Amino acid sequence: MNEPLEQAEQVIxxxxxxxxxxxxxxxxxxxxxxxxxxxxxxxxxxxxxTFESPEHEKAWFLRVTLNCCKKLWAxxxxxxxxxxxxxxxxxxxxxxxxxxxxxxxxxxxxxxxHLFYWEDMTVDEISxxxxxxxxxxxxxxxxxxxxxxxxxxxxxDHVGT
Amino acid sequence: MLERxxxxxxxxxxxxxxxxxxxxxxxxxxERKRTAAPRARxxxxxxAAALACVLVAALSLTAVAAAVPGFREMLFxxxxxxxxxxxxxxxxxxxxxxxxxxxxxxxxxxxxxxGAAHDGSSMMVYYTxxxxxxxxxxxxxxxxxxxxxxFMELQWNAAENGSGEQSFxxxxxxxxxxxxGSLLCRYVLDTQHAKDMDLSHTEFAIGAIHLDVQRINWQPxxxxxSQFTTETxxxxxxxxxxxGASPLSFDGTETHISAIGxxxxxxxxxxxxxxxxxxxxxxxxxxxxxxPEEVTAAGGNTAKFKRRETExxxxxxxxxxxxNGDQSHSIWGKQYFFNMENGTPVNASDEEFFAGSYQYQEFxxxxxxxxxxxxxxxxxxxxNSGALSYFAEGQxxxxxxxxxxxxxxxxxxxxxxxxxxxxxxxxxxxxxxxVSVNGMGVTVKGDRELAEKAVIxxxxxxxxxxxxxxxxxxxxxxxxxxxFERYDGPVTVxxxxxxPIDPAELTDFTIxxxxxPLS
Numbered sequence: 123m124n125e126p127l128e129q130a131e132q133v134i135x136x137x138x139x140x141x142x143x144x145x146x147x148x149x150x151x152x153x154x155x156x157x158x159x160x161x162x163x164x165x166x167x168x169x170x171x172t173f174e175s176p177e178h179e180k181a182w183f184l185r186v187t188l189n190c191c192k193k194l195w196a197x198x199x200x201x202x203x204x205x206x207x208x209x210x211x212x213x214x215x216x217x218x219x220x221x222x223x224x225x226x227x228x229x230x231x232x233x234x235x236h237l238f239y240w241e242d243m244t245v246d247e248i249s250x251x252x253x254x255x256x257x258x259x260x261x262x263x264x265x266x267x268x269x270x271x272x273x274x275x276x277x278x279d280h281v282g283t
Numbered sequence: 284m285l286e287r288x289x290x291x292x293x294x295x296x297x298x299x300x301x302x303x304x305x306x307x308x309x310x311x312x313x314e315r316k317r318t319a320a321p322r323a324r325x326x327x328x329x330x331a332a333a334l335a336c337v338l339v340a341a342l343s344l345t346a347v348a349a350a351v352p353g354f355r356e357m358l359f360x361x362x363x364x365x366x367x368x369x370x371x372x373x374x375x376x377x378x379x380x381x382x383x384x385x386x387x388x389x390x391x392x393x394x395x396x397x398g399a400a401h402d403g404s405s406m407m408v409y410y411t412x413x414x415x416x417x418x419x420x421x422x423x424x425x426x427x428x429x430x431x432x433x434f435m436e437l438q439w440n441a442a443e444n445g446s447g448e449q450s451f452x453x454x455x456x457x458x459x460x461x462x463x464g465s466l467l468c469r470y471v472l473d474t475q476h477a478k479d480m481d482l483s484h485t486e487f488a489i490g491a492i493h494l495d496v497q498r499i500n501w502q503p504x505x506x507x508x509s510q511f512t513t514e515t516x517x518x519x520x521x522x523x524x525x526x527g528a529s530p531l532s533f534d535g536t537e538t539h540i541s542a543i544g545x546x547x548x549x550x551x552x553x554x555x556x557x558x559x560x561x562x563x564x565x566x567x568x569x570x571x572x573x574x575p576e577e578v579t580a581a582g583g584n585t586a587k588f589k590r591r592e593t594e595x596x597x598x599x600x601x602x603x604x605x606x607n608g609d610q611s612h613s614i615w616g617k618q619y620f621f622n623m624e625n626g627t628p629v630n631a632s633d634e635e636f637f638a639g640s641y642q643y644q645e646f647x648x649x650x651x652x653x654x655x656x657x658x659x660x661x662x663x664x665x666x667n668s669g670a671l672s673y674f675a676e677g678q679x680x681x682x683x684x685x686x687x688x689x690x691x692x693x694x695x696x697x698x699x700x701x702x703x704x705x706x707x708x709x710x711x712x713x714x715x716x717x718v719s720v721n722g723m724g725v726t727v728k729g730d731r732e733l734a735e736k737a738v739i740x741x742x743x744x745x746x747x748x749x750x751x752x753x754x755x756x757x758x759x760x761x762x763x764x765x766x767f768e769r770y771d772g773p774v775t776v777x778x779x780x781x782x783p784i785d786p787a788e789l790t791d792f793t794i795x796x797x798x799x800p801l802s
Contacts (some may be wrong), residue, residue, distance in 0.1 A: 127308065127600055133310070139298070140299060156298070160309065164310060239285075249438065
C-alpha cells in the first residue's frame with residue numbers, strides 16, 4: 123500500500139485544474155505554469171496546513187498559487203534575462219480569438235478576471251483573497267473587461283477593413 | 284459573451300497527465316522525507332554542519348583576504364595600496380562609507396562588501412566576488428544577480444500592485460582581475476517609489492551567478508530556399524520537419540538550424556540543441572521595410588516597433604487575417620519541442636531528457652512561400668557555461684535570508700546633495716525637470732529620450748569624470764502601457780560616476796556639452 127502517493131493523488135484530484143488554470147492565466151505559458159503547479163503541491167506537503175473547511179482549503183491553494191506566480195515574476199534572473207515580450211509568448215490555445223488579447227492584458231487585471239469568470243468568486247471573496255478593497259476589485263474587473271472589449275473591437279475593425 | 288468565451292478558452296487549459304503523475308510522486312517522496320526525519324534531530328544536525336561551515340569559512344577567509352586584489356584600494360585609497368586614486372573617497376568628505384568585515388563565502392566564492400551609501404531614495408554598494416577554488420569560474424562576462432532586503436520589498440510591492448515591469452536595480456561589473464579571479468561590482472537600487480523605506484541597514488545576498496554569458500545580438504541571416512526540406516514527420520498529430528543535414532551552422536557552437544521548410548503553407552524553422560551546450564537561438568522574421576534599429580524588442584515570434592504599417596501588415600489585412608495590432612509585428616504560430624527516438628519524434632514539452640544527440644525545437648511561422656518576399660530574418664544567440672542559484676529550496680521567497688550566500692551591513696547616508704530646478708535646465712532642445720548630484724552620482728529627471736541619453740561630464744580635482752547610466756525608473760504600468768508599447772514620458776535616470784566624488788569639489792559640470800551651474 124502506498125499511502126503518501128494515494129493521499130497526494132487525492133489532493134491533486136481536488137485542486138489540479140484550479141491551480142493549473144490560475145497559474146496559466148497569470149503566467150501565460152505552459153512551462154511556467156507547470157513549475158508553479160508542482161511548487162504549489164509541494165508546498166502543501168511541506169507546510170502540512172490544516173483547514174477549517176473545504177472553502178478554506180480552496181482559498182489556501184488559490185493564494186499559494188498566486189504567491190508562487192509572483193515569485194516567478196519577481197525572479198531576478200527572469201527579470202534580467204527574459205524580455206517581457208518574450209515571456210508572454212504563450213502557448214495558449216491558438217485558435218481562440220481571446221488568446222492574443224489576454225496576453226496583452228496587464229497582470230493586475232488577469233487575476234481578478236480569472237477568479238471572477240472561472241472560479242465564480244464574488245467581489246467580496248476576491249477582495250479577501252487578494253487583500254484588495256472591494257472597490258479596487260470592482261474597478262479592476264470593470265477596467266479589465268473594458269480593455270478586453272476595446273481591444274477586441276479594435277481587432278475586429280482591423281480585420282474588417 | 285466575454286465570460287462565456289473566457290470559460291471556453293480556459294476549459295482547454297489543463298495539466299497534462301505526466302505532470303500530475305510526476306507531481307504526485309514528488310509529493311509522496313516529500314511526505315516520506317518529512318515524516319522520516321524528526322525536526323529536532325534535523326535541526327541539531329544542521330547546527331553542527333553550520334558550525335563546521337563557520338569554522339571552515341573563518342579559516343579560508345583569512346587565507347583569501349591576503350590574495351584579494353587592490354579593488355578596495357582603488358576605491359578608498361588611504362595609502363594601503365599602490366593603485367589608489369588621486370583623491371581617496373574617505374578623504375574627500377563624501378559619505379560613500381568604506382565597509383570592513385562584511386564578507387561571506389559560499390560554494391567556492393567569496394563576497395566582500397567594500398563600500399556602501401544611500402541618499403534616501405537610492406542605495407549603492409561596491410563589492411567584490413572572488414572564485415576561491417582556483418578554477419577561474421568568473422570573468423567579465425559573468426552576470427551577477429544580487430538581492431537585498433529592500434529589493435525584495437520593492438518587488439513584492441510591485442507584484443501586489445499588479446505591475447511586473449519596473450526595473451529597480453542595476454549591477455555592473457567594473458573590473459576583473461584574472462590573476463585572483465575577482466570581480467569588482469557596483470550595485471545600485473532605486474527606492475524612490477517606497478516611502479519611508481529603511482536604508483540604514485541591508486542584507487545583501489548573491490541570488491545567482493551566470494557564468495560566462497555570451498550574446499550575439501540580432502544579426503541578419505540569409506535563408507537559402509534551395510536548402511529548404513520537404514521531408515516532414517508527424518508529432519502528436521502535428522506536422523514537423525525531419526531533422527536533416529544542417530543547412531545553417533554558427534561559429535563556435537554545435538547548436539544549429541537543422542531544418543527549414545514549409546509545411547501546410549507555413550514556414551517551419553527547426554533548431555537542434557546538443558546536450559552538452561547551454562545556448563539559446565532565436566530567429567526573428569522582420570518586415571523588410573523595418574530597419575533593425577527600429578525594432579524595440581524582439582523574441583519568440585514577435586517583434587515590436589513604433590506604430591507603422593508595413594507591407595506584410597497590409598498584406599495580412601488584405602487577406603482578412605488577424606494581425607496583432609499595428610504597434611507590434613506578430614508572426615504568430617506554434618512551437619514544438621521533441622526528441623528523436625529510433626527515427627521517431629517524441630514530444631519533449633513535458634520532460635527534460637535527451638534521447639539522442641540533440642533535442643529539437645521547431646518554430647512554425649505564419650508565413651507562406653509567397654510571403655517570404657516581405658521578410659528579412661535575424662538571429663540572436665545567448666549562452667552561458669552554467670547558472671548557479673543560491674536560493675534555498677523550500678524557504679520563504681519573500682525573505683532575503685532564504686538565500687544561502689549573504690552578508691549584512693550598515694549604510695550611511697551620503698550627504699551634500701546639490702540640486703537645480705527645471706527653469707534653468709534647458710538642454711539640447713529639451714527640458715530636464717531636475718538634476719541632482721551627490722557622492723553617489725547624478726540623478727536626472729525629465730523626458731525619457733533626453734534623460735536616458737544624457738552625456739554627463741565634470742572636472743574633479745582637474746581630472747575629467749564621466750558618468751554611466753545605471754537605472755531608469757518612473758515608467759508607469761498604467762492601464763494603457765503594456766509590453767507592446769514604449770513609454771516616452773518623464774522618468775528618473777541615475778548615473779554613477781567613474782570614481783567616488785565629493786560634489787562640492789565638482790566643476791565644469793556639463794550635460795550634452797552644455798554647462799550646468801551647480802549650487
